[in-house]
Amino acid sequence: MAVAGIPVRLLRIPVAAGLALALVTVVPTGSAGAEPKPTPAQARKKLEKLNEQADLLVEKYNQASEKWKRARKKYRALNDDLTRQGERVAGLRTELVTMAVSTYQFGSITGWEGMVSQTDPGALLSGLAAVDQLSASRAQSLHAFDEATKELRDSRDKAKDALAEADRTRDELAVEKARVEKMIKAQQKVLREVGAYNPGNPDSAGIQYNGPASGNARAALEFAFAQVGKPYQYGGTGPGGWDCSGLVQAAWRSGGVSLPRTTWEQWSWGAGRKVSLNDLQPGDLIFSEGLGHVSLYAGDGKIVHAPQTGDVVKVVPLSAYGRRLVGAVRP
Template identity: 80%
Template sequence: MPMAAGLALALLLLPVGGALAEPKPTVAQAKKKLDKLNEQADKVVEKYNQAGEKLKKARKKYETLNTDLTRQNAKVAGLRQELVTMAVSSYQLAGVTGWQGLMSQPDPGLLLGGLARAEQMSAARARSLEAFDEANKALRDNRDKAKVALGEADATRDELAAEKAKVEKMVRAQTKLLRELGTFKTGNPNSTGIQYKGPASGNARAALDFAFAQIGKPYQYGGTGPGGWDCSGLVQASWRSGGVSLPRTTWEQWSWGASRKVSLSELQAGDLIFSEGLGHVSIYAGNGRIVHAPQTGDVVKVVPLSAYGRRLVGAVRP
């Protein structure tokens, strides 16, 4: 009986749902989970960026083809009018100087002139008909290509929306954990950063001057400035200030630098450092430090390379 009474009391003390509450994770567990989320988010954000670049290219392709289509339409309309004019002229010539009229012409000079005009009209009409036929074929081809390009743009827009949904789900999870840990940073979109005083020179100096001027601004997935940045957006804009045009995403930047790779043991200020999986990129600032836009809930900042927190795959020298 005492055992039964104790069991009944224990059951009464259970929460209404009938299950014990999940124990709150320790700080160490939360940080470990956050590290894993950050690594996953790096790749998801870059997939989102890649989809965005594909959409831009698809739209540009469609716009170019559509412009060509409009031009071709105008050309076909002009050739059609030329044929109509020629047909009218031919009819008028036949009405005034038909073949019977030409053959009964007493003046040999007028006869030859009439024959020459008729022959020229015929040859010109043949050329115009051929040009009209070719222009119509080109118009149909351009219309088909534009239709395909528009389909590609629509499909890519759907892909972008799907990737955006994944990113936003990841961002919500990161933000929740960071707020629980009390480490969420909003950043200042109007930050003027700090002055770069490292060893870089030339183009690399200009790139790092720009990157350091962004310090304190918030990380923003898909961010290309000026008020917020993601990792590859910051790298692209920084090196644009250095006179070098880089692609938008980490994957494209790594591929672009295929012939410019350098050893991690021979880093120079301005070199791009890539994490394993190509989800993240930073700029080496010299003296063992990097500048980068880390992840959601953080800001553009300078940290020691040793505290990077990501496995490295290699470096590229723009």
Template identity: 75%
Template sequence: MPIAAGLALALLLLPIGGAFAEPKPTVAEAKKKLEKLNEQADKVVEKYNQAGEKLKRARKKYETLNGDLNRQNAKVAGLRKGLVTMAVNSYQLGSVSGWEGMINQPDPTMLLNGLAAVDQMSTSRALTLDAFDEANKVLRVNRDKAKAALTEADATRDELAEAKAKADKMVKSQTALLNKLNAFQPGNPNSTGLKYNGPASGNARAALSFAFAQVGKPYRYGGTGPGGWDCSGLIQASWRNGGVSLPRTTWEQWSWGASRKVSLSELQAGDLIFSEGLGHVSMYAGGGKIVHAPQTGDVVKVVPLSSYGRRVVGAVRP
């Protein structure tokens, strides 16, 4: 019985829940992990958005080149038809009824006119042959360009799929943590938001009025509205409403504003505020507040700039 007694003692010494059960993270630990995940998600989402924009450009390039290719095909087909017609005419001119009939003309004037016609046809044939040859060269170039653009689009599509898979995984982790904290906010895609009553005027006021009308709608990575937004999608659409065309991603928006940067001490309503690493962008609303689409599990909201929660790298005035 000593063996049985030893086993019983060992079982009594095991912690409740099993020897290998991991302790649940505390609320503070979960929040810290979520903060780190949100920082990582900013970068992952922007890479996804960049890949999406790259794919759009590659597709547009291919469609343009393919259109050129089709037009060039039609031009070559027309020239080819002209060459066939000319070959038939040349054959007929070379027959007895053509050459012999012309040479045997008793009237010298008619003979000269006939020779002039032959010379004109020869020149025209040479020009048509040259045009056909040149058109074929352009056709080959266009075909190669279109093929390269299509290959580029295919590669970018793969890049987008990889970025999306990473973003999906990140969102899943964020959502799981938020649910543990009972902090997941699904938002309302049909939210009518808030009315902007801040100090902005002109284009900036139009941009902020649009952004405030989105308050309460869910954050969605890759979101460009109307039912959900990511940070740069919200900014782009808001300033479009203000009559300014911004690029799609935070990195591109920051680059676009290279000559429009302003000091954080001189912020005006409507200015764009970028986080360190360029993974997030918000809009200054005046009065020390910003409007932005924060991250997964949250909604478009207006908060104090002091609670931004991200290290700021700079600001741009559209």
């Protein structure tokens, strides 16, 4: 992407005596007024800034996505509970209707036909309350029906609230998604202009891990190394593409440790597991300043990570990380 602020230069060239001065305007190839192509150094600087901004936007998107998943799960659970409550109320209603019919047949209650055909629970209860000398078991059934209908109303209200919450978080997710995609287009444009865009291979077989890790850390790193060459994909949790926290989560899942989904949650999860950047061990999670990015320490001064849009899962020296570090966590 062209860097804003670089003016098209006007070159004034003197000509032979007796002729008027000619003003020659140098215009880049393309439409009039187009900005010149940035130098590699300018493109790298702009890309670094875009990457930092994208890291934070992607994590906000991931946070919104996880929030929406939780809200949707909550609604589904409450809706299932509502269904069970409805079935229970229907069963109790049938029991009460049977009781009313039996009482009519043997106790001569007048008007029972209208009473049992009532669809309103309150009206049915009022009618049944008029039955003289209810047995203890019938009274219990009446009370159970009353309580069940109250629980049904409560469950319905909770389910409605949970659905509204899910709808709100879905809208938040859409907003964050739009922001991320706008940022990604800017990154892709810069990368293509300087010939550095790497689409990756979703079917990459990766590379073998031969580092010093052992135990579950080795299992995590073997998984991560097997993803090398696959494209970075915002919100990606595999198998064909990954974002940074998605890769770390899946790698450690392979190592038998359950991590939260986002970098912010992973950092918070590791509050009691922080380690010094001078005391790193293979498998440690390394976080950038602002918690927009996370990588796995592979040992021997190297890391494996999913860098950013237009790049692939790769192994690089920690010294080439390109981001300011804030700390590390040991799962």
